Amino acid sequence: MKAQIIIPIIILISVVSYLIISSVKTTMVYYYTVSELYAQLPDFSCRVNGKVVKNTLKHLPNTFDYYFEITDGKKKLPVQYKGVVSDIFQEGIEVVAEGKYDKNKKIFIAQSLLTKCPSKYESKLDNKK
């Protein structure tokens, strides 16, 4: 009787492992900083994170089109995005853009834009006792 139970369990574990591994393979997205993106210059869709550079945010009125640059402190990356942005989105905020880097236009075409909530737990005041 033990084999009756062990074998289905092994099958279940194998199937689930295969499910997890293959799902990772087909849905994984590389996550780069701006500098890493320039170093890799990927052909495929990926994610880039960086802070929105001051005085670079342009939003064409009456459209969903945004243009801005993000930086990791070392290099700057121009980003183009069409869609809705979250309420926190503004210059200086950290974002994660997912999309493709266009090597000809030298601009990152973002399909989605995630903004990082400013830390709830970071102390913004510097006059502690």
Next chain:
Amino acid sequence: MYSLSYNALIISFILTFYGIFIAISSSLKKKYNLLESAYNTFIAIFFLTTFSVILLIRGFIADDFSLEYVALHSNRALPLIYKISALWSGQEGSILFWTWLLLLYSIIMIASYKKKYLELMPIVCATLFVISNFFLSLLLFPANPFRILKEALPDGQGLNPLLQDPGMMLHPPTLYLGFVGFSIPFSFAVASLITGNLDITWIKATRTWSLISWLFLTIGIILGAKWAYIELGWGGYWAWDPVENASLIPWLTATAYLHSVIIQEKKNMLRVWNMILVVSTFFLCILGTFITRSGIISSVHSFTESSIGSFFLIFLSFILFFCGALIISKLDQIKGKERLESFLSRESSFLFNNLLFVALAIAVLWGTLFPIISEAITGEKITVAAPFFNKVASPLAFLLLLLTAICPFIAWRKASAKRLLLNLTYPIILSVIITIILLLLNINSGWVIAFAFSIILLGSSIVIEFYKGTKARQSIKKENFIQAFFKLIIKNKRRYLGFIIHLSVAIIFIGIIGSSFFNEEKEVILKKGQSTHFGKYIIKYNHLFIQSDSNKSSVRAVLDVYASDTLLTKLYPGKNFYITSEQPMTEVGIYSNWKEDLYTVLVGWEEDETASFKFFFNPLVNWIWCGAAIMIITTILLLL
């Protein structure tokens, strides 16, 4: 004054060491008076911590902006109720609140079990003291809620507007009541392992606690999803974000545990499995908190990286190695003598149910931790997002629904496949009919068909179980159908209320499938007075208007929603601008009914009141909230 509250925490911290010592002594010497001393220590620590909590709340109510925590999370104009709930809005205060809840749970447990389970109680107390010790150490070192500012601010920075909402107010407390609650079954399991009292006692003692914790965790997760849907304005309710996953993973193992203990109670099997499950659930609660607070995984809810992460890692490693070693060393004693007899049996179906839940928990955990793992191994950070989680969750959820449907018809010990299919004939026929109808309606997404089949199978099998049970009761007692129906439930609450909870799961999945596979969205720019089509609706944008009070001002759009020439409703999506916050907050306008939600977001506007909107169409989404309400109410009935 706040040095008093900090000192109270220091004393509590020192007392936990005393508590650990005295509880272990009580266990070794088998002296009850030492145990009583441990009980009294809990009471002392509880009062000291309550004192600290009261002082912190007082700081909020009195607008005392000399206290850094109050200055960061409150302001004068904040409504009183949110000043109080600001207690758990940030790192330090929420840990203080967690610690207080842990001590509250401990003294309630002690009060209910004073002289019972005397063999286990000493080590139960010792374990709870260790856990309290950890959280108090956080409060003393990296997360001190009583830091004083050099100069008190004239006004505070205010509470994050996203938290100024009743649902969001309750979301952390209910989640904590869930997470913290699992400390009790965990402590009993550890006591069981150490004392060698490995039979059903520890499970019987913690049955109610486990269910209560599971209930609160469920409520917390649902509140989080509903709040995300209503407040965040992205049209959805679950993003598979690391912080969301952190609460789901222990919920999955806890649900597995609630099922497998039934097998140990009835058949004395799965004893090792239950030990591992309850330890894992507690471990995952702490791991979830670690993921949420340490910022170790960049998520949309990111928090600051601070030394708090190292404290957690040490504690987590300690739990893992200590409990792992305990279980492995006592493996032979834990194992029961009974063995699973057949692949097709009620016992094995519970085991497979558990394996599926744990598989799902592992898959979600893997996806959540993947960025860290990939960076550690390959040097490159690789993330997975919603597509990964949906891909792994779909087949596992489908199998779980199927299993839930057929399990009541599988006999104990050794079932026959023939009997099983015979009992399921009507449900199978009904499910096939419905799936054929769906195919004829041109709905041919594989997963929709699969889920529809399993959901109908589940629903109809439960209806049949109730019908059979009521009829069987009627043939013995002279009761009418309604009487027999209710008596049936009351006389076997666990079984029949359990079935209703399963039914609520089916209802929730109807909502999930509808809103995941048939949803639509549209982005559009409209001039004042302009209309647009969206599905069967015609939406007319009239104009904007502004409102303000001392706490905030808001801009709202007036939308008229028509369907087939009748005005259905007016919606007012817009944005709130809080005085204390840099960023605006989205207020969505939703038109809800049982069939769908029309969900409207005001994205932006220009001076001439030309506005940009995003509309979402979420079919059947309210079935989720409805099913969740049934699940919660039924669990409460089960506890009564």
